[in-house]
Amino acid sequence: MKKIKTIASKIGFSLIAVLFGVSFTAAGMGAGAIPLAKQIIGLWKAQNLVAVQAQIEKLSLEEHDGETRTYQVKAEFSYSYQALGHRSKRINIGGDSNDNIGDYQRDIYRELQRAKDQEQSVTLWVDPDDPEFAVYDRAIRWMRLLFLLPFASLFPAVGIGACWALWKIWRPSAEPVIPVVTAEFAQQHKVPLSSLIIAPRTKRCVANGCLCRVLELALLANRWGGIILISYWQ
Numbered sequence: 001m002k003k004i005k006t007i008a009s010k011i012g013f014s015l016i017a018v019l020f021g022v023s024f025t026a027a028g029m030g031a032g033a034i035p036l037a038k039q040i041i042g043l044w045k046a047q048n049l050v051a052v053q054a055q056i057e058k059l060s061l062e063e064h065d066g067e068t069r070t071y072q073v074k075a076e077f078s079y080s081y082q083a084l085g086h087r088s089k090r091i092n093i094g095g096d097s098n099d100n101i102g103d104y105q106r107d108i109y110r111e112l113q114r115a116k117d118q119e120q121s122v123t124l125w126v127d128p129d130d131p132e133f134a135v136y137d138r139a140i141r142w143m144r145l146l147f148l149l150p151f152a153s154l155f156p157a158v159g160i161g162a163c164w165a166l167w168k169i170w171r172p173s174a175e176p177v178i179p180v181v182t183a184e185f186a187q188q189h190k191v192p193l194s195s196l197i198i199a200p201r202t203k204r205c206v207a208n209g210c211l212c213r214v215l216e217l218a219l220l221a222n223r224w225g226g227i228i229l230i231s232y233w234q
Helices: 002-048 104-117 142-170 183-188 206-233
Strands: 050-065 069-081 084-088 090-092 122-127 130-137
Touching (some): 002 122, 002 142, 050 104, 069 104, 069 122, 069 130, 084 130, 104 130
Parallel strands (some): 090 130
Antiparallel strands (some): 050 069, 050 122, 069 084, 122 130
């Protein structure tokens, strides 16, 4: 019966670890690591772009209402490169998104709207090796990059901690199993203490301790993510 309870507790702890691992890893990849990778790739790619003149065909500023209001500027440009016509919808070299980090989205929209109203051309930056790739703004958004760092680091770290907890829970014990009782049990049943190995009162379950570390890391990730979100939304 004791063995069944042990296996059941391991399964329960494992399910909790898997839940934390999958959810935090997915959130860290989708909201942090992948957008951060796009920023870094954009920083490297921006060095090889060449300037061309383009016309603004479509322009809009979308608003998204949720816990806070976010914005996303959308545009479509037409341009020619090496006597061939092309179109592009890209705004920023690091990837487009709806956010309210500073006034970036609204500032870009005002710039493009001003040029469109005056029927002026704008400068696009084209990849000479891939003329279909062209962006309006080739500068990295450093504030957004800093915003992504906690999500790209702390959240996946929770997933790694969950994997470590699973390994600690299920790894075979290197020591022989020795029956251990508490001092209270021995006194209650009048068992000579000299014939028993007494368990320390401060001894904690290994699985419980592993999950505590994972929960602490998860709380830290949520705390830092919340602080950064609030600081940018205010």
